[in-house]
Amino acid sequence: MHRATFPQVRVMTKKLYIKTYGCQMNVYDSERMAEALDGYEQVNSPDGADMILLNTCHIREKAAEKIYSELGRYRGLKEANPDLKIGVAGCVAQAEGEEVMRRQPLVDIVVGPQSYHRLPELEAKAARGEKALDTDFPEEDKFEKLKTRPKAQRGPTAFLTVQEGCDKFCAFCVVPYTRGAEVSRPVARVLAEAEDLVSRGVREITLLGQNVNAYHGADGGETWGLARLIRRLAEIDELKRIRFTTSHPNDMEDDLITAHGDCEKLMPYLHLPVQSGSDRILKRMARKHTAAEYIRLIERIREARPDLLLSGDFIVGFPEETEEDFQATMALIEAVNYGQAYSFKYSSRPGTPAAERAEVDPEVAADRLQRLQALLTRQQKAAQDAMVGREIDVLFEKPGRLPGQMVGKSGYLHAVHVTGEVAVGQISRVRITESGPNSLGGTLL
Ligand code: SAH
Ligand code: SF4
Ligand code: F3S
Numbered sequence: 001m002h003r004a005t006f007p008q009v010r011v012m013t014k015k016l017y018i019k020t021y022g023c024q025m026n027v028y029d030s031e032r033m034a035e036a037l038d039g040y041e042q043v044n045s046p047d048g049a050d051m052i053l054l055n056t057c058h059i060r061e062k063a064a065e066k067i068y069s070e071l072g073r074y075r076g077l078k079e080a081n082p083d084l085k086i087g088v089a090g091c092v093a094q095a096e097g098e099e100v101m102r103r104q105p106l107v108d109i110v111v112g113p114q115s116y117h118r119l120p121e122l123e124a125k126a127a128r129g130e131k132a133l134d135t136d137f138p139e140e141d142k143f144e145k146l147k148t149r150p151k152a153q154r155g156p157t158a159f160l161t162v163q164e165g166c167d168k169f170c171a172f173c174v175v176p177y178t179r180g181a182e183v184s185r186p187v188a189r190v191l192a193e194a195e196d197l198v199s200r201g202v203r204e205i206t207l208l209g210q211n212v213n214a215y216h217g218a219d220g221g222e223t224w225g226l227a228r229l230i231r232r233l234a235e236i237d238e239l240k241r242i243r244f245t246t247s248h249p250n251d252m253e254d255d256l257i258t259a260h261g262d263c264e265k266l267m268p269y270l271h272l273p274v275q276s277g278s279d280r281i282l283k284r285m286a287r288k289h290t291a292a293e294y295i296r297l298i299e300r301i302r303e304a305r306p307d308l309l310l311s312g313d314f315i316v317g318f319p320e321e322t323e324e325d326f327q328a329t330m331a332l333i334e335a336v337n338y339g340q341a342y343s344f345k346y347s348s349r350p351g352t353p354a355a356e357r358a359e360v361d362p363e364v365a366a367d368r369l370q371r372l373q374a375l376l377t378r379q380q381k382a383a384q385d386a387m388v389g390r391e392i393d394v395l396f397e398k399p400g401r402l403p404g405q406m407v408g409k410s411g412y413l414h415a416v417h418v419t420g421e422v423a424v425g426q427i428s429r430v431r432i433t434e435s436g437p438n439s440l441g442g443t444l445l
Helices: 024-036 061-072 075-080 090-096 099-103 116-127 187-199 226-233 254-262 279-284 291-304 323-336 362-385
Strands: 014-020 040-042 051-056 085-089 109-111 132-134 157-161 204-208 217-219 222-224 241-245 269-271 309-316 340-345 391-399 405-410 415-419 427-435 440-444
Touching (some): 024 051, 024 090, 024 116, 024 157, 024 204, 051 061, 051 090, 061 085, 085 090, 085 116, 090 099, 109 116, 116 132, 157 187, 187 204, 187 226, 204 226, 226 254, 254 291, 279 323, 291 323, 309 323, 309 362, 323 362, 340 362, 391 415, 415 427
Parallel strands (some): 014 051, 051 085, 085 109, 109 132, 204 241, 269 309, 309 340, 415 440
Antiparallel strands (some): 217 222, 405 415, 427 440
């Protein structure tokens, strides 16, 4: 008998390694880039990859410089596999453009945050051996060009960009230049993407924007603010939790404050950066609000939601910051009491107005940062310790390090671990019994 033999057919899926730096929006963008590159599967290591993409951040000098040392490490991989394509995406790509390829000739593709839907064309160009660069701010909506989220194999939480860019031009910040002008996605698109995520098992969505509370999405002839969008999203039955980040104090409108009190699915956590507690410095930063206005705003939000956990961002050592200015920041922190915070030493960024000004002595700035972080750490620990004894809901996300352990997040964004039978994606009641260095421990009720 003659048996036909078939040649072994192997579907050639190329391997894509993406490394993500910077903010949550970059995490979201990395997912979308992976989705844009059909024919690639994402892998967890650069070894053996056919394409390496660095999704970069330009916010501070250290963040940007890290990219070049990382790129240098890929020299050996490129020598071993000349077909390997190396791409730089994100805010360094936008800010430095062609300069990236000049500084590091290993780079084949440079693509900005507003043009990454064109990655397939750029990849084809790179495959022909040409350098491919796109840092346009195109007319078309990049999200329009991308499909829904078929590749997304995800846990129960997801990010969803609803607004992008910034028109605030704080004197220290590169974001208005790297992300461009403020743009909101239309309501229908946001709702469709949310429904799609929820149908894939997502139970918590964090709405993203550089100025997310400035959201003004079109719905036919109407314009929706963020609060209305949140209330509409809350009608999706299987969506259990909603968060948003990052907000600017000046865009914290009344209905958004009210929503913190009456929208049950909106979690009791708010990231509301203030940067400094000195009016003199706030003015030089072009923040367009005073310390007292910020404190009053926090009071109003806490009237709506007394258990709100507040998070902030601080910059120390901004040009011309005196010890007195710094003490005003410390006093603001004492007055507000933060449950979470991020603090940075000022980093001069090319092209921003503050870059022209005289810098604070780096040692003085480092000392202030240390004192400020000590205070913030004390407040964060106190907020976490205060959870002990409370009964709270936890959304479970993944198995923990120990056998039988599961880890999830509280509404206040604390990590919580328990031992017991609970599924990923489940929300369960937990009694908090201990407060560790980075997480809470509890028992299932
Ligand atoms: N509005 C955006 C800001 C993104 S940058 C958002 O809030 O998500 C995040 C934080 O980085 C800022 O709030 C600020 O505290 C810090 N930052 C921005 N530019 C900086 C600089 N030049 N030096 C030090 N820290 C900076
Ligand atoms: Fe940067 Fe200020 Fe815009 Fe935030 S609000 S992105 S800090 S310019
Ligand atoms: Fe960085 Fe760009 Fe985000 S500069 S913080 S990756 S918007």
